[in-house]
Structures are given as C-alpha cells and as structure tokens.
Amino acid sequence: MxxxxxxxxxxxxxxxxxxxxxxxxxxxxxxxxxxxxxxxxxxxxxxxxxxxxxxxxxxxxxxxxxxxxxxxxxxxxxxxxxxxxxxxxxxxxxxxxxxxxxxxxxxxxxxxxxxxxxxxxxxxxxxxxxxxxxxxxxxxxxxxxxxxxxxxxxxxxxxxxxxxxxxxxxxxxxxxxxxxxxxxxxxxxxxxxxxxxxxxxxxxxxYSTAELDKEQVLGVYLAQETPFTASVIGDHDRLQVSVNEIEHYRNAVESRRRSILKQSAVCGEGRIGHGYKKRVEPMEKLSHKVADTRDTINHKYSKAIVEYAVKKGCGTIRMEKLTGISETDRYLRNWPYFDLQTKIEYKAKERGIDIVYVDSADIQRCCRCGHVNEEETTGSRFKCTECGFEHDVAYNASQNLSAGGKDIKVNGRK
Ligand SMILES: [Zn+2]
Structure with a gap:
C-alpha cells in the first residue's frame, strides 16, 4: 500500500x-x-x-x-x-x-x-x-x-x-x-x-521477517569506550564502532562551554542590558547542538545494528538494561545509551525483532569456557584465567549477551 x-x-x-x-x-x-x-x-x-x-x-x-x-x-x-x-x-x-x-x-x-x-x-x-x-x-x-x-x-x-x-x-x-x-x-x-x-x-x-529465527540472538553491548559491539555467539564476525563520536563532539563542546562561562564571569557586570538569559544563550545553543549530533549518530548506529541483526537472521536482540543512567543530566557524563536503546527498540520492532533485556552483560565471564574471572577486567582486553581465551572486552561481552541464559560453552571454536 x-x-x-x-x-x-x-x-x-x-x-x-x-x-x-x-x-x-x-x-x-x-x-x-x-x-x-x-x-x-x-x-x-x-x-x-x-x-x-x-x-x-x-x-x-x-x-x-x-x-x-x-x-x-x-x-x-x-x-x-x-x-x-x-x-x-x-x-x-x-x-x-x-x-x-x-x-x-x-x-x-x-x-x-x-x-x-x-x-x-x-x-x-x-x-x-x-x-x-x-x-x-x-x-x-x-x-x-x-x-x-x-x-x-x-x-x-x-x-x-x-x-x-x-x-x-x-x-x-x-x-x-x-x-x-x-x-x-x-x-x-x-x-x-x-x-x-x-x-x-x-x-x-x-522484507520477510519469516526468515528471522527468534532463537538466533544478537548480543549488543553498549559501552562508553566502544559505543556498540554486536555479535552472535560462536561468530567471529562482529559489528563494532570503536570511536565514541558523541564523546568527541561533546568534549569539544564542553571546552567551548567552559570558555563561554569564563567570559561571562569576567564581563558579567559589564554586559549592561544583558541579563543572565542573554549570557547563557550561547550555551543553550551548544546543548542543542550536542542533542542534535547525538540524535543523528544514534540513528545511524541503531539502523546499522538492526540491519546487522537482519543480515545475521536474528529474530532477537539482547542488551543490558541501562535505565539507571540519568537522562536529566544535561551534559550527560556518559554515552547516551538510553536514546540509542530506544532507537534500537523501535527499529527492531518495525522489523519484527524482539528485544530482550538482561540486568548485566557479564563482562567478567569468559564467552568461551564460561568461567567467571574474579579479577576485575581492566582496559580493553579480556583474558580468561581459566582457558587463556583473549579478546577485546566488548566482543566478549556481546558474545555473552548473545548466549544469554543458554549454556555458553561452545565447543570447537577457536
Ligand atoms: Zn575461558
């Protein structure tokens, strides 16, 4: 129609x-x-x-x-x-x-x-x-x-x-x-x-959603350092963005904001006829710019993720529930996950893909042998103390998300 x-x-x-x-x-x-x-x-x-x-x-x-x-x-x-x-x-x-x-x-x-x-x-x-x-x-x-x-x-x-x-x-x-x-x-x-x-x-x-298997789950791990990593358990292929574009942009805007603040502090009294509102106006504009950029980037990301799910025949996407992050903080201290998740949700729904949330992405767990490492994972590499599996943290986490509640021990994988 x-x-x-x-x-x-x-x-x-x-x-x-x-x-x-x-x-x-x-x-x-x-x-x-x-x-x-x-x-x-x-x-x-x-x-x-x-x-x-x-x-x-x-x-x-x-x-x-x-x-x-x-x-x-x-x-x-x-x-x-x-x-x-x-x-x-x-x-x-x-x-x-x-x-x-x-x-x-x-x-x-x-x-x-x-x-x-x-x-x-x-x-x-x-x-x-x-x-x-x-x-x-x-x-x-x-x-x-x-x-x-x-x-x-x-x-x-x-x-x-x-x-x-x-x-x-x-x-x-x-x-x-x-x-x-x-x-x-x-x-x-x-x-x-x-x-x-x-x-x-x-x-x-x-497009046909009939081919999408609900049992085939795309694990999507969202993090500040690597905005998103998506993979299917057992698959070496992954979809990942490893540069935080929004963060970069926000930092640039943040320094601009600081210079505006400094300026208005210095000439605060001198700006006769210019009230507080006038002085913060440039800042308001900057925060709009951040929001617009975030919107554009998240559209792009969510579109890529959902297309990847379709390409991989995934009828389900599993993510960590990230509602705890404050949306009220104007200059979000973290990657704006919530907005990205919302966009993924709606785009997935349009394609007949289910969204499943879990409380935690299990970044300490090895996706290969299932061992939960006691030492806290630091940096961007994950190394299993049990089986020696080594990979980047985000990939390991997305694999765990894809495996979900299932037996995550998969044999015969490198
Ligand atoms: Zn292991």
Whole structure:
C-alpha cells in the first residue's frame, strides 16, 4: 500500500524557484506532445486495423514500444532527468489508455495539460539525509545539460524538508531508516503558501521477517569506550564502532562551554542590558547542538545494528538494561545509551525483532569456557584465567549477551 505525505521544501536560492518553474513548463510541453503522439498512434492503429484486421505491433512500425518511441523523440527537448522523464511519459500513457475509448467515441475531449503540472520524481531520484536534527532530500531534477546551465554542477539539488508535525517526522524517519521505501513522488507548487512541496510517496518495504529465527540472538553491548559491539555467539564476525563520536563532539563542546562561562564571569557586570538569559544563550545553543549530533549518530548506529541483526537472521536482540543512567543530566557524563536503546527498540520492532533485556552483560565471564574471572577486567582486553581465551572486552561481552541464559560453552571454536 502506497501512501503520500505533503512536505514543504526549503531552498535558499531564488534560482531554484525559477528552475522548478522552468522544469514545470517543460513538463507540460512534453506531456502535451506525448499525448499528441499517443493520439496519432491510436488513429494510425485504427486505420491499420481496418486494412489488416489486426492492430499494428509498435516494435515493427516504430522500432520501439510506444513509451520508448516517445522517450526517444522527446529526450532532446527535455530538461528533466531521464528517469523522471520516463516516469512522466509512463503516467501520460497510462492516463491516455484509461480514457482512450472515451476520446474515440467523442465522450471526452482529449487531454490538455495545463500549466500547474507536477514534476514527477522517480523513486531513485530521491535520497534522504539527516544532519543535526534536520532532514534533507537530495532530489535529482534535471539532466546534465540543464544542470550545467543552472549551476555548472550536479543534477541533484538539496532541499531542506520543513517538517511541521511529529507524525510527518516519524514517516520521514522511517523512510530514511529503510522501514518504509520511498516510491515515485511528485513536486508541486502551493499557490497559497507560495512554496514548493513534495508529495512524498512511501510504502512498507517488502522484507520477510519469516526468515528471522527468534532463537538466533544478537548480543549488543553498549559501552562508553566502544559505543556498540554486536555479535552472535560462536561468530567471529562482529559489528563494532570503536570511536565514541558523541564523546568527541561533546568534549569539544564542553571546552567551548567552559570558555563561554569564563567570559561571562569576567564581563558579567559589564554586559549592561544583558541579563543572565542573554549570557547563557550561547550555551543553550551548544546543548542543542550536542542533542542534535547525538540524535543523528544514534540513528545511524541503531539502523546499522538492526540491519546487522537482519543480515545475521536474528529474530532477537539482547542488551543490558541501562535505565539507571540519568537522562536529566544535561551534559550527560556518559554515552547516551538510553536514546540509542530506544532507537534500537523501535527499529527492531518495525522489523519484527524482539528485544530482550538482561540486568548485566557479564563482562567478567569468559564467552568461551564460561568461567567467571574474579579479577576485575581492566582496559580493553579480556583474558580468561581459566582457558587463556583473549579478546577485546566488548566482543566478549556481546558474545555473552548473545548466549544469554543458554549454556555458553561452545565447543570447537577457536
Ligand atoms: Zn575461558
């Protein structure tokens, strides 16, 4: 089932507005020419039938399908990206066929496309991206020649998506995460708002959850040093991010914050007319930046983890429950696990994957022999005092999470 949602497009240049109108005019011209061709072909077919008692085969006469013929004839006049032009011509042909009988009987006048034509955008022409809490759509609009004339560059233009409500945001998030797949959409002009918008079409992705085995568990270990490590018991392969991007970013912001604090302490009285609120304003902005960055990174991570689970055929993800970490601390002292877990949870749910929580990841336990080491594990290496197994702490912990309550002794593994 395909649904659509209306999203206004923000663009920073008047040239883009002008370009869209130019493309709209071009679309209208192409559509009317296409209808003309279809009409001529239709008449020819009727005549041909009278003479030969059968309809002509387009390939014998035109060397193409009717759609292919129109594309070939119109491409030199088109400013549109080739995939979008194909979409447009297909839609015209479909519309023509639906009404052809009425045209022939004279019940309807032949289609004439007026000036407010939408731009048809092929699904492959839309790429969503996410940066600092904002969604963008890179949309391939035009062919190379038009792009050269317009900006001397790429055929795709970036648009900031103006997302007004939470439900639209959820839809865009799911399209971005691949939970929904984007299909052919339309760009139109809103006369009242004087803005361009996209009618984004989306549907459920057709992936099968039947193949996911609930007994196959992906252990996901979250830690400050290595944001996440995911593995399946007995599997040497793992998915891991070993650089804490958020921490790095937060540290940079933290030092900036300290310098602002120092500044405002020094000139506190001197800033006449600037109250406390004014002085902490830059700090507020910084904390928003941290939150936005966290959001973007956690989206990326949770998406990768859930995709990895699907790739490994895991119907279950097991994690350590990390609710104890304070979310109220503005400058979170720790890796913001809670947000990441929430995102993993919702993405897993969309794919029919269960989430199971355990109290502790058992980082002292050896994933190979099951021995629980008494000495506290320090540093990033785990070394079993019993069997000598040595690996990084995070991998060992994710293996234990994957094994869960089962007998974690696995024979025959290196
Ligand atoms: Zn061991």
């Amino acid at each position: 395909v649904k659509t949602t209306k999203i206004y497009l923000c663009m920073d240049s008047k040239d883009t507005y002008k370009l869209l109108w130019k493309l709209q005019d071009n679309t209208r011209m192409l559509k009317n020419k296409a209808v003309q061709m279809l009409w001529e072909w239709n008449n020819f077919s009727q005549e041909y039938k009278k003479e030969h008692e059968e309809y002509p085969k387009p390939k014998d006469i035109l060397n193409y399908t009717v759609g292919g013929y129109m594309y070939d004839k119109l491409k030199s006049e088109s400013l549109l990206a080739s995939s979008n032009l194909s979409s447009t011509l297909q839609l015209v042909e479909k519309q023509f066929k639906t009404n052809a009988k009425d045209f022939l009987r004279g019940d309807k006048s032949i289609i004439c496309f007026k000036k407010d034509q939408p731009l048809d955008i092929h699904n492959k022409s839309i790429r969503l991206s996410h940066e600092n809490g904002t969604f963008y759509a890179d949309i391939v609009l035009m062919n190379k020649a038009t792009a050269n004339e317009h900006n001397g560059g790429g055929c795709a233009l970036p648009f900031r998506l103006w997302i007004k409500d939470k439900s639209t945001r959820t839809i865009v998030e799911r399209c971005y995460d691949g939970v929904y797949s984007v299909s052919g959409s339309k760009i139109k002009y809103d006369e009242k708002k004087k803005m361009w918008y996209i009618n984004l079409s989306y549907g459920f992705d057709k």
